[in-house]
Amino acid sequence: MKKEEIQRKIIDAVKRVKAENPMAPSMTNNVTINLVANAQLAVGGSAAMTYLDDEAEALGGMSDGFYINMGTMMPVYRDTFVKAAKFLSENGKKWVLDPVGVGMGDVRMDILRRMKDYKPAIVRANASEVMALSALWGAEEEGSAATARGVDSTDTVDAAEQAAVSLARLIGGAVEVSGEVDLITDGKTVVRSYGGSKYMEMITGAGCSLGGVTAVYACVADPFTAAVTAANVYNLAGRAADGEVQGPGSFQVRFLDHLYMAGPEDVAANPFDVKEL
Amino acid sequence: MKKEEIQRKIIDAVKRVKAENPMAPSMTNNVTINLVANAQLAVGGSAAMTYLDDEAEALGGMSDGFYINMGTMMPVYRDTFVKAAKFLSENGKKWVLDPVGVGMGDVRMDILRRMKDYKPAIVRANASEVMALSALWGAEEEGSAATARGVDSTDTVDAAEQAAVSLARLIGGAVEVSGEVDLITDGKTVVRSYGGSKYMEMITGAGCSLGGVTAVYACVADPFTAAVTAANVYNLAGRAADGEVQGPGSFQVRFLDHLYMAGPEDVAANPFDVKEL
Amino acid sequence: MKKEEIQRKIIDAVKRVKAENPMAPSMTNNVTINLVANAQLAVGGSAAMTYLDDEAEALGGMSDGFYINMGTMMPVYRDTFVKAAKFLSENGKKWVLDPVGVGMGDVRMDILRRMKDYKPAIVRANASEVMALSALWGAEEEGSAATARGVDSTDTVDAAEQAAVSLARLIGGAVEVSGEVDLITDGKTVVRSYGGSKYMEMITGAGCSLGGVTAVYACVADPFTAAVTAANVYNLAGRAADGEVQGPGSFQVRFLDHLYMAGPEDVAANPFDVKEL
Numbered sequence: 084m085k086k087e088e089i090q091r092k093i094i095d096a097v098k099r100v101k102a103e104n105p106m107a108p109s110m111t112n113n114v115t116i117n118l119v120a121n122a123q124l125a126v127g128g129s130a131a132m133t134y135l136d137d138e139a140e141a142l143g144g145m146s147d148g149f150y151i152n153m154g155t156m157m158p159v160y161r162d163t164f165v166k167a168a169k170f171l172s173e174n175g176k177k178w179v180l181d182p183v184g185v186g187m188g189d190v191r192m193d194i195l196r197r198m199k200d201y202k203p204a205i206v207r208a209n210a211s212e213v214m215a216l217s218a219l220w221g222a223e224e225e226g227s228a229a230t231a232r233g234v235d236s237t238d239t240v241d242a243a244e245q246a247a248v249s250l251a252r253l254i255g256g257a258v259e260v261s262g263e264v265d266l267i268t269d270g271k272t273v274v275r276s277y278g279g280s281k282y283m284e285m286i287t288g289a290g291c292s293l294g295g296v297t298a299v300y301a302c303v304a305d306p307f308t309a310a311v312t313a314a315n316v317y318n319l320a321g322r323a324a325d326g327e328v329q330g331p332g333s334f335q336v337r338f339l340d341h342l343y344m345a346g347p348e349d350v351a352a353n354p355f356d357v358k359e360l
Numbered sequence: 361m362k363k364e365e366i367q368r369k370i371i372d373a374v375k376r377v378k379a380e381n382p383m384a385p386s387m388t389n390n391v392t393i394n395l396v397a398n399a400q401l402a403v404g405g406s407a408a409m410t411y412l413d414d415e416a417e418a419l420g421g422m423s424d425g426f427y428i429n430m431g432t433m434m435p436v437y438r439d440t441f442v443k444a445a446k447f448l449s450e451n452g453k454k455w456v457l458d459p460v461g462v463g464m465g466d467v468r469m470d471i472l473r474r475m476k477d478y479k480p481a482i483v484r485a486n487a488s489e490v491m492a493l494s495a496l497w498g499a500e501e502e503g504s505a506a507t508a509r510g511v512d513s514t515d516t517v518d519a520a521e522q523a524a525v526s527l528a529r530l531i532g533g534a535v536e537v538s539g540e541v542d543l544i545t546d547g548k549t550v551v552r553s554y555g556g557s558k559y560m561e562m563i564t565g566a567g568c569s570l571g572g573v574t575a576v577y578a579c580v581a582d583p584f585t586a587a588v589t590a591a592n593v594y595n596l597a598g599r600a601a602d603g604e605v606q607g608p609g610s611f612q613v614r615f616l617d618h619l620y621m622a623g624p625e626d627v628a629a630n631p632f633d634v635k636e637l
Numbered sequence: 638m639k640k641e642e643i644q645r646k647i648i649d650a651v652k653r654v655k656a657e658n659p660m661a662p663s664m665t666n667n668v669t670i671n672l673v674a675n676a677q678l679a680v681g682g683s684a685a686m687t688y689l690d691d692e693a694e695a696l697g698g699m700s701d702g703f704y705i706n707m708g709t710m711m712p713v714y715r716d717t718f719v720k721a722a723k724f725l726s727e728n729g730k731k732w733v734l735d736p737v738g739v740g741m742g743d744v745r746m747d748i749l750r751r752m753k754d755y756k757p758a759i760v761r762a763n764a765s766e767v768m769a770l771s772a773l774w775g776a777e778e779e780g781s782a783a784t785a786r787g788v789d790s791t792d793t794v795d796a797a798e799q800a801a802v803s804l805a806r807l808i809g810g811a812v813e814v815s816g817e818v819d820l821i822t823d824g825k826t827v828v829r830s831y832g833g834s835k836y837m838e839m840i841t842g843a844g845c846s847l848g849g850v851t852a853v854y855a856c857v858a859d860p861f862t863a864a865v866t867a868a869n870v871y872n873l874a875g876r877a878a879d880g881e882v883q884g885p886g887s888f889q890v891r892f893l894d895h896l897y898m899a900g901p902e903d904v905a906a907n908p909f910d911v912k913e914l
Binding site: 618 | 667708710838885889890
């Protein structure tokens with residue numbers, strides 16, 4: 084896909100979200116649940132959070148996007164997460180998975196294994212998590228380098244490129260790897276999006292809320308466009324806020340302001356590279 | 361009631377809260393739980409949140425106001441919400457109900473139906489929710505227009521006036537309908553309070569925290585005065601913050617500052633109309 | 638211990654946290670969970686919250702500090718809190734207990750009684766809570782004044798000094814009493830740390846997040862040093878933010894900024910007194 088075509092799709096996605104205020108419901112972690120909702124509202128979407136499977140179905144039925152984040156597991160999630168994923172998958176909804184903490188704890192691993200049957204349209208995670216999920220779901224070709232590499236917080240986005248491509252092909256959607264540079268792929272095209280701020284590592288929820296905003300764009304766009312649009316608006320707003328503040332408290336405030344102020348052309352013009360595989 | 365009399369009662373409520381720091385405990389949703397507590401503190405009250413019925417009784421016994429918000433249902437609430445409502449009702453406590461999502465999901469509807477036996481002193485909701493709860497509890501006279509109308513997010517505050525009046529009469533308390541203009545009624549008098557900001561729709565929890573602040577004023581005032589006072593301080597602080605900010609991140613910060621800075625006379629002087637039925 | 642020696646240890650603790658970004662996992666309340674994480678990140682640490690006992694063990698095994706805050710009890714905590722405390726105690730981890738609401742409700746009291754067998758390295762609480770926990774765990778000598786005194790929100794830090802000293806000796810660690818002046822003791826030395834802001838009482842979570850930050854410093858320092866360092870950085874950042882703001886909304890934002898900006902020497906230079914027992 085040409086860069087110009089991607090930019091046209093970004094402009095369309097940003098415009099439609101601002102005009103239609105689509106609701107992307109979430110089952111998400113309690114640490115950053117407020118920031119997820121506020122970021123979704125700031126870009127023009129609407130938010131609704133739930134813990135119960137019957138509500139996930141009710142809410143999921145009203146929307147084309149949905150966000151599941153595994154940050155703070157509670158016993159109730161053992162049932163509700165998988166039931167929600169099943170409903171969303173069987174009804175053709177574009178749901179976004181943030182596999183926080185993949186590799187840690189029995190409840191979490193059991194859920195992730197069972198979710199493989201009800202694949203998300205988009206996976207949003209850091210490099211280590213993408214590599215771990217790709218391995219858990221057996222996405223990678225025999226003998227690929229990434230399969231052998233362990234989960235390590237020092238993994239870089241570049242190191243996760245092959246795992247991301249394989250995972251995107253497995254789910255038939257898009258994978259969004261967050262880091263100093265963000266990498267987005269649908270298994271055919273790889274985008275690298277630039278910008279952001281060092282403060283994004285110093286507030287909790289930059290990644291979680293990016294997942295929620297991705298789900299908002301997924302209400303009006305294909306998975307790959309939704310992920311690139313979300314990464315671009317985050318990098319744009321992060322860089323704009325960075326220059327105005329002295330610390331992480333002010334950064335979060337101004338970051339939300341800039342998410343709100345970013346226009347369609349601004350988001351499309353945020354620096355990004357395109358590579359065809 | 362004359363406007364001057366209402367204003368005298370508002371001044372008294374704001375003064376007493378600032379002097380006495382009353383605690384209004386809450387069982388409230390996890391998305392906006394932090395903003396509810398911070399708004400209660402900003403106006404001079406004090407906050408305590410719980411999920412357990414034995415704690416709701418312990419906390420409820422120490423306070424005259426209490427806030428129950430149904431935003432993010434969890435399985436434990438099926439028991440705790442109704443037990444708390446029963447205790448509060450039987451002990452003459454002024455509790456505020458925010459029936460978020462009335463009409464959605466079995467757990468929620470079951471709870472709301474059982475709560476009819478333990479009526480709140482104040483219902484705080486948007487127009488559609490007030491109309492739905494009024495219908496669910498059979499508050500309206502046969503053949504009234506509102507009974508036939510469905511729940512629709514485009515319902516206006518004006519469209520909900522009849523439902524609000526009927527519901528206020530049923531519960532023998534006050535109903536507070538939030539919207540561009542806020543409508544408050546005790547079934548005999550209808551107040552419309554003006555002000556606020558477009559940003560209130562772009563942050564999560566403006567409505568929830570208004571419910572929590574209403575419960576704070578209910579500790580020291582009758583339900584109708586508590587609801588009018590809360591609506592007025594929200595409209596005042598919202599308008600003041602609106603002129604100072606560029607986006608929803610800064611708005612929330614300055615809104616809390618202005619909740620704190622609003623004096624008794626300021627709150628009473630916020631524009632509102634009074635209509636006798 | 639001489640003041641100069643304490644200051645050298647503070648400088649070392651602040652430097653090591655900024656250099657090593659230690660993770661202090663938490664089981665903490667839902668009202669202030671976001672502020673706890675953001676404060677831990679602001680001083681240079683890293684955060685991870687959980688509700689499940691198997692995850693508390695997995696996370697606790699990766700860290701030397703851990704934070705348990707009893708603010709919003711949920712049924713799941715009856716098991717997970719005590720199991721986590723047992724694991725942490727038996728594995729020599731320095732865990733911080735914030736016994737919010739000690740004295741209220743059966744679930745909470747049952748947990749606190751069972752936790753006595755798995756003692757924390759640090760207790761962080763207000764004066765009334767320290768006195769109540771000291772009495773519950775039988776820390777005080779027969780006939781001491783504090784044993785007889787009831788739990789009262791007007792208890793001052795000075796009134797809790799004897800209870801704090803006894804409790805510190807019982808747990809073999811440190812007790813941190815928060816108030817207008819903060820008192821920290823390991824049972825041999827008593828420090829009083831000065832500064833802060835009136836706004837700390839007007840935001841929710843100043844105390845909770847102090848507990849979380851104490852756990853971060855406990856990853857790299859002994860319990861007494863960790864508690865003094867945390868109290869000092871809070872008093873420093875609170876005083877700095879106080880002069881810049883008009884209300885509690887802005888205060889929280891600037892407080893986080895100043896937590897981030899405080900250097901090792903700044904924290905050590907914050908006013909505090911030392912008394913040997």
